[in-house]
Amino acid sequence: MYINKIMKQKDMSTADEVAYKNSVWDERGEMHKLLTQATRVLAHRTGLVSIATTNTGDIYFAGLANLLDIQEFINREMERQVFQRLEQMEYWERLLSKFGATGDHDIYFILGDEGYSDPIYDSCASIFGEFESNSIKGMIGVVGPKRMHYDLVAPQIKYFSTLLEEMMREQKLGVSV
Template identity: 35%
Template sequence: MKLTSRQGKILEIIIKDFINKAEPVSSRTIAKSYNLGISAATVRNEMSDLEEMGYLEQPHTSAGRTPTQKGYRFYVDQLMPIKSLTQKERNYINTGYQQALDEIDNIVQQTAKIISHIIPYTSMVSHPHMKTNKYIHGHLVSLDGFRVLLVLITELGTIEKKILEFPFGIKEEKLDEISVLLNKYFKGMSLEEIERYLISILDQEIVEQQAAIIMQNIMKGIEENSFCTEKIYLGGTSNILDIPEFKDREKVKKIIRFLEEEHLMACLLDREQTNKVIISIGSENESLPIQDCSLVTATYHLNGQLIGKIGVLGPTRMEYDKVVAVVDYISTNIENILKNILN
């Protein structure tokens, strides 16, 4: 069931128009506004066919057509032009980053803000992932003798911490010693490397019982991923309220409630991603509360390693071309900034 080029053209026009105006598109609009050289009646016939094929639907008999989820999918896969940002938009983004160039947290947070300023949807940006980051300093601090705080500083300037519990008290001097040891061995390693390394040294050099237990605890933390306090920053939550699709309070509530649960979003962003940018439309999303939304996610890397993600959540009637352009540009931007931080 392939589309003729004219059908493709019409589908594209309908989708673009609907994305802009949020209102069913009529045959007349198409025939008049975009000069295809055919009459409204012809357009109507084509539209009827497109509906039969499942790309369009009608809210009611005497209304124009709106794209179906299948229609959007086809558009995104086959028809969508590759858009690039205007100079003005680029400038806006670049200026935005000039204010937040020091701390990673600020950069990530600012990214979310910037995104939701240039596109009217909600954005989410995940904090650089620690597993592949290199550690440049670690320290163990006793909180109350039995609970020890492990603090790890990465070369990006981010900090990971974890409380380790011990059945026996540990003196502070002992912890200091182990901290020194920790830094001696682990400096410059990523968690992954530390994990591998730990196994090899556990029995050899660190013979003392307490130290060994601490190390084992750290390893356990690595295994359980409990270090990865993957913080996610949101931007433009209020944008949802401007979207006509979500005029219904219940819908908005469902979405905002979803956005409140950080771990749900973490799952969302955590999906497998073969391309740099992927789009999921409507019920393609697994999470129920956002099944009438579309989600665009992009990855950002450092030294070839995936370290974070950017997500944009909006209605299925989303400006896909623009969102893709923004997300693409911004992820490259973050990559550059992070590279700069590391020189």
């Protein structure tokens, strides 16, 4: 199910916001490096699997080792399903087009299979935020257990997706030359 604003989110501290910005600042001039670093940082900060995808067909993910520490993913079949899903660009394109159709640059919670019959959402959940700059549209987020701390993770994704969009626009990333 897709849910916007299901709870009061905790605000990120200024120190956390600065830490996020500093962690990707040096990579802001090149899209590939920026999104690679962004997924690494988000995975490290949340302890979950982080994913970024763009409408140009790029997929970035980090934190796969984090799955080994999450009880829901100890099941080998579940791990296999998650790994397969990470590499299926068609799946991410469908999500990106579905989210983009709302026109609402907010965060999205996927907690069940409404609209997508996908067995991985029996045991896990995702939170994604959109970013857009010039001709590039994308999303960044996490996959984790349904019991993740949404109130802590959601503000991080919201801030990071907004930060990525600002950096990409300032650097004119995605502009055809």
